[in-house]
Amino acid sequence: MSDVLVQGLAGIALAVVAVALAWRLGLGLSKELALAATRAVVQLTAVGAVIVAIFEIPALAFAFVAVMLTTAAFTAGRRIGGIPNGRVWAFVAIATPALTATGFLLAVGAFDFTPRAAVPTAGILIGGGMAAVSLTGRRMTEELESAHAEIEARLCLGDSARDALRPSIRRAIHTALTPAIDQTRSVGLVTLPGAFVGLLLGGAKPAEAASTQLVVLLSLLAVELAAAALLATFVQRAAVAPGERVRRLS
């Protein structure tokens, strides 16, 4: 049996264990887990085929990155449904830092200017941006509801609407950045991140794998912070009403 087939079957076997465990514990998650696992199998198989095409026709790399960004914006945009054009704002908040950081890393020579290097780098950074935007959007929407009385109390003390929203924005960005900060802080001690493991399994030297992972992790900090801050700014703009008022968005 080929290595690829063994890996695939091993992964599917463990996914079946997860589905069975969720069913046994009565968590109501079996269907969702099975669907997520099936989607992962189909999507990664399809991506494998697409990546082959991208390596042969580099122009396709741009289209692929655009598809990643659009999907990320749709996924994160669901968390900020109360904001007009939420998906557009999510796209801007994810794309701006992710593409800027990717461009920077390629321009300074951290990675080769090839589809093989650029597409995975952009993918990881877009994924990080998406997570930050989702968390920020969800927390901001919750804050506008749960902290509305606090926000109005600040308005009544003479704050501008922007100033009254600042503590909520701080809390939302803190929430969004916590996973990235924890991941960066615990790397090598608690977790071995995907890029590092993948490179090692692919035969790279540990030092090369570590330096590549380090660049990605540190870039993610900047990308996720910028994505969260941009999204928070867009939510703030949508929440501020004329007359220094703050409206709920849900």
Next chain:
Amino acid sequence: MALECAELVVGDVLRGAALRVQRGEVVALTAPSGAGKSTLLRAVVRLVPLDGGVVRLDGTDVATLDPRVLRRRVGFVAQRPVMLPGTVADNLTYALDEPADLAAALDAAGLDASFADRDATRLSGGEQARVAIARALTRKPEVLLLDEPTSGLDAPLAEAIGRHVRELAAAGLAICLTSHDRAVVTGWADREQRL
């Protein structure tokens, strides 16, 4: 006239409401639940946009004022006092230009100095109500709006706040409060105005 509202319209909640409060006067605004008393107070400080009518502060249409300036001149304390995260001192100095005025603010709240470092969100309902009023007063407003100031308080606490309100009016503040409690309306107010 310190505060004058005429023909106020807010959606279906307020239809032509009016209110007048002079300096040194306590006016009790009364009406059945849901008649728009809170909405009227919130409309005065422009937390709710008006669909019609006019609010005048010392003769000036408040629509022409910067809302931040308006909210410093008109203090508003909501029905459920909201404590900002932090200590009592953080709350009382939030709007103070001079932190040295903390002692005066604590005094206005009827709280001794030991309260300054206590977590404001863990105070009792009565203490929170006093801090909320004292915090609104740190902006030195000309008008004070109190929405159900005795809601959830027992009689001795309500009486203490009532004495404080009378003292503030005697010092020249124009005060408008809403209340369902007849004892508050008859005991605190110079005049009752039905909505």
